Amino acid sequence: MTRRMNFFVLSWLLLLLSLPEINNAVPEPEEYKTYIVQMDHSRKPPSFSTHELWHRSILRSLSDPVDDEESFGKLFTTHSPSFLGLKHNFGLWPAASYGEGVIIGVLDTGIWPDSESFSDEGMSPVPRRWEGKCENGTAFSPTACNNKLIGARSFSKGIHAALGNVSNELDYDSARDFEGHGTHTSSTAAGNHVLGVSHFGLARGTARGVAPHAHVAMYKVLWETDSGNSAASDVLAGMDQAIADGVDIMSLSLGFDQVPYFDDLIAIASLSAVEKGIVVVCAAGNDGSRNSTYNGAPWITTVGAGTLDRSFTAKVTLGNGATFEGTSYFPESIYISNTPLYYGKTDTNKAICNLGALDSKETARKVVVCDNGDGKIDVYSQMEELNRVNAYAGIFISDMPDIDPEDYNIPSMVLPTRSGKLVKEYGLNASEAHIRSMRFMFTSLSIKPAPEVADFSSRGPDPVNPNILKPDIIAPGVDILAAVAPNRAFMETGNYKLVTDYALYSGTSMAAPHVAGMAALLKAVHPEWSPAAIRSAMMTTAYNINNNGTSLTNQLLNIPGTPLDYGAGHIDPNKAMDPGLIYDIEFQDGGRNELNYPSFISILSKDEKSPKVKKFSRVVTNVGDEESSYEANATSSNEMRITVEPATLTFSDKYQKQSFSVSLEISEEAPPVVFGYIKWSDQHSHLVSSPIVVLNL
Numbered sequence: 001m002t003r004r005m006n007f008f009v010l011s012w013l014l015l016l017l018s019l020p021e022i023n024n025a026v027p028e029p030e031e032y033k034t035y036i037v038q039m040d041h042s043r044k045p046p047s048f049s050t051h052e053l054w055h056r057s058i059l060r061s062l063s064d065p066v067d068d069e070e071s072f073g074k075l076f077t078t079h080s081p082s083f084l085g086l087k088h089n090f091g092l093w094p095a096a097s098y099g100e101g102v103i104i105g106v107l108d109t110g111i112w113p114d115s116e117s118f119s120d121e122g123m124s125p126v127p128r129r130w131e132g133k134c135e136n137g138t139a140f141s142p143t144a145c146n147n148k149l150i151g152a153r154s155f156s157k158g159i160h161a162a163l164g165n166v167s168n169e170l171d172y173d174s175a176r177d178f179e180g181h182g183t184h185t186s187s188t189a190a191g192n193h194v195l196g197v198s199h200f201g202l203a204r205g206t207a208r209g210v211a212p213h214a215h216v217a218m219y220k221v222l223w224e225t226d227s228g229n230s231a232a233s234d235v236l237a238g239m240d241q242a243i244a245d246g247v248d249i250m251s252l253s254l255g256f257d258q259v260p261y262f263d264d265l266i267a268i269a270s271l272s273a274v275e276k277g278i279v280v281v282c283a284a285g286n287d288g289s290r291n292s293t294y295n296g297a298p299w300i301t302t303v304g305a306g307t308l309d310r311s312f313t314a315k316v317t318l319g320n321g322a323t324f325e326g327t328s329y330f331p332e333s334i335y336i337s338n339t340p341l342y343y344g345k346t347d348t349n350k351a352i353c354n355l356g357a358l359d360s361k362e363t364a365r366k367v368v369v370c371d372n373g374d375g376k377i378d379v380y381s382q383m384e385e386l387n388r389v390n391a392y393a394g395i396f397i398s399d400m401p402d403i404d405p406e407d408y409n410i411p412s413m414v415l416p417t418r419s420g421k422l423v424k425e426y427g428l429n430a431s432e433a434h435i436r437s438m439r440f441m442f443t444s445l446s447i448k449p450a451p452e453v454a455d456f457s458s459r460g461p462d463p464v465n466p467n468i469l470k471p472d473i474i475a476p477g478v479d480i481l482a483a484v485a486p487n488r489a490f491m492e493t494g495n496y497k498l499v500t501d502y503a504l505y506s507g508t509s510m511a512a513p514h515v516a517g518m519a520a521l522l523k524a525v526h527p528e529w530s531p532a533a534i535r536s537a538m539m540t541t542a543y544n545i546n547n548n549g550t551s552l553t554n555q556l557l558n559i560p561g562t563p564l565d566y567g568a569g570h571i572d573p574n575k576a577m578d579p580g581l582i583y584d585i586e587f588q589d590g591g592r593n594e595l596n597y598p599s600f601i602s603i604l605s606k607d608e609k610s611p612k613v614k615k616f617s618r619v620v621t622n623v624g625d626e627e628s629s630y631e632a633n634a635t636s637s638n639e640m641r642i643t644v645e646p647a648t649l650t651f652s653d654k655y656q657k658q659s660f661s662v663s664l665e666i667s668e669e670a671p672p673v674v675f676g677y678i679k680w681s682d683q684h685s686h687l688v689s690s691p692i693v694v695l696n697l
């Protein structure tokens with residue numbers, strides 16, 4: 001089993017019936033067909049085997065003392081709202097009344113309505129314009145809805161037509177969530193505040209969504225079935241219904257295999273939505289490699305994942321007194337003392353805890369050290385081997401551990417090779433090697449560097465249309481604590497099945513609802529803004545410097561990223577409330593003109609003769625102070641010269657528009673990826689930043 005992949009990839013399988021034409025405004029006058037699509041299970045990502053192992057944050061710094069979350073003063077659970085700078089007394093939260101009156105439609109696996117995250121305490125009444133409803137069905141009564149959860153519908157005609165019935169053992173034939181994914185994404189976007197929740201004691205604190213007073217409507221379109229299939233026609237039906245019901249924001253943590261927009265049902269249905277002023281936010285996918293983004297249509301806000309500044313650790317002290325801290329999600333705060341250490345030093349297969357290699361006579365009741373053999377073996381299978389031979393605990397040495405929180409079923413920790421090397425040396429040297437103590441369940445904050453671009457987050461350029469820079473933006477998507485469906489065991493340790501109602505999940509699926517929640521907050525403050533204006537505000541105020549003062553790095557590799565990894569950067573909600581200028585787009589225009597996108601990308605051929613020149617034109621709208629004057633400042637490496645014309649834009653009115661052009665000149669020696677930024681700044685400290693990428697292929 002590899003890392004949980006919280007993003008549903010639906011691949012086109014075979015086509016069946018005839019689809020109704022969708023509303024209007026379809027990019028091509030094609031006949032539409034219903035496709036039955038295969039839903040690859042979250043645990044078996046097919047695209048994954050060919051790519052680097054992905055995983056969550058690991059603690060690199062051994063020496064930096066870190067605060068336990070409990071000692072941090074305030075309790076923040078989901079922690080991401082605080083990481084995003086959302087505060088009760090300042091900025092977007094109070095300005096937006098926490099998203100009051102805004103409706104977020106979530107298309108997902110359903111919802112667990114009984115979760116405290118969907119309590120309607122403190123919620124305003126259901127907006128009168130709302131046309132949605134709460135459907136009756138298996139284990140789902142219309143009375144489950146309230147002023148928080150204002151709609152719940154399920155869409156299964158496609159899956160029924162293709163597969164017969166939804167099996168009661170695998171899923172609820174209703175909007176109730178079996179999988180947990182939809183409960184997690186909904187509560188991340190708009191969960192109410194809930195005191196004292198945790199992942200088995202980890203990350204303990206108060207849970208809340210990004211827009212805790214926004215309303216939620218669930219459209220269940222993903223099903224657990226024998227064949228692992230969901231139907232594209234159900235996704236389309238759900239999106240059309242959400243539009244008709246009157247949602248303001250749509251959040252989708254799923255995607256189809258990348259195909260041209262006119263064949264991509266999410267692209268088609270979201271164009272209808274955006275034309276009606278609905279912001280459509282989609283996860284960018286978990287493929288982790290270049291040229292792998294999903295949901296890249298220019299009217300969609302495409303979201304990659306970043307890490308938080310939080311880690312979960314265990315501590316071990318060796319017989320020689322050396323103490324090390326490593327990643328651990330083992331869910332019990334047990335204390336192991338004076339226990340023999342085993343390291344299979346003489347036999348490579350034993351040293352890497354290869355399946356079947358260990359001898360329980362040698363390892364039973366011991367703390368077993370497992371080397372990763374230069375990445376040849378994954379921690380998950382090593383964990384299985386330690387279970388097989390009754391090891392007491394495990395220390396896994398790996399810089400790229402491929403293991404989920406739910407797989408920590410014996411007391412264990414992952415050490416980076418830097419410190420793991422010292423544990424191995426001790427195991428090799430000492431004849432009576434043992435550990436003095438091993439302790440679990442530490443939650444630490446203020447970890448550096450953060451955010452990083454999650455290893456699994458899909459990278460640009462966009463495979464369908466590389467002329468739009470995707471992803472647009474990144475948001476927290478690693479180890480996000482939110483509500484889940486407590487209908488079955490989350491994990492097992494020994495003979496115990498452990499159930500939880502809040503759990504840590506990772507994926508771009510977790511990042512998208514953060515942006516959906518943020519869009520709801522912006523919509524509450526600026527109801528007149530178009531979806532493109534809301535996205536522009538998020539993008540031009542995003543940051544690309546981490547909490548250690550350097551540019552955003554790629555997780556695991558710790559090397560600087562580029563806008564192909566993080567788009568415009570990491571979301572900064574309070575800044576997005578007052579962006580100064582916006583790049584607006586009216587999609588009704590039919591796209592005859594150059595798209596007025598808040599980012600720039602150009603693809604040049606290596607064979608092209610110098611000078612390689614590219615010109616863009618853009619229009620910005622003043623949404624800041626009436627009287628303002630903006631100066632352009634372009635930065636890039638030496639291989640690209642950026643000229644902005646005019647270099648000063650003067651506004652005398654709100655909503656006044658001004659045009660400018662951007663010319664790029666690329667030198668002959670330019671590497672394959674060149675990037676820079678154009679930043680407009682005014683006297684009122686607005687900074688309007690756009691990334692510029694040139695692919696020199």
Ligand SMILES: *[C@@H]1O[C@H](CO)[C@@H](O)[C@H](O)[C@H]1NC(C)=O
Nearest residue numbers: 136137138139140141173174
């Ligand atoms: C609601 O759905 C359940 C389960 O499908 C069914 O037993 C019940 O009769 C339905 N109630 C109404 C009022 O339709």
Ligand SMILES: *[C@@H]1O[C@H](CO)[C@@H](O)[C@H](O)[C@H]1NC(C)=O
Nearest residue numbers: 160161162163164165166167
């Ligand atoms: C589906 O369920 C209905 C009602 O329970 C039943 O009549 C029908 O035969 C089932 N269809 C299949 C393919 O199992």
Ligand SMILES: *[C@@H]1O[C@H](CO)[C@@H](O)[C@H](O)[C@H]1NC(C)=O
Nearest residue numbers: 320422423425426428429430
């Ligand atoms: C192990 O032994 C080697 C060689 O004697 C020594 O250099 C090293 O410091 C020892 N390491 C530990 C952790 O004791």
Ligand SMILES: *[C@@H]1O[C@H](CO)[C@@H](O)[C@H](O)[C@H]1NC(C)=O
Nearest residue numbers: 060061447448449548549550
């Ligand atoms: C933080 O930045 C300092 C100074 O550039 C650098 O030495 C250090 O390694 C960085 N820390 C991390 C954890 O990246």
Ligand SMILES: *[C@@H]1O[C@H](CO)[C@@H](O)[C@H](O)[C@H]1NC(C)=O
Nearest residue numbers: 258291292461462463464697
């Ligand atoms: C990106 O992916 C698409 C579709 O998979 C492929 O056609 C294209 O050649 C790829 N582009 C690059 C630069 O690898």
Ligand SMILES: *[C@@H]1O[C@H](CO)[C@@H](O)[C@H](O)[C@H]1NC(C)=O
Nearest residue numbers: 631632633634635636679681
């Ligand atoms: C432009 O930005 C660079 C880098 O942020 C800064 O050093 C420089 O002072 C700025 N120039 C102007 C004219 O603002």
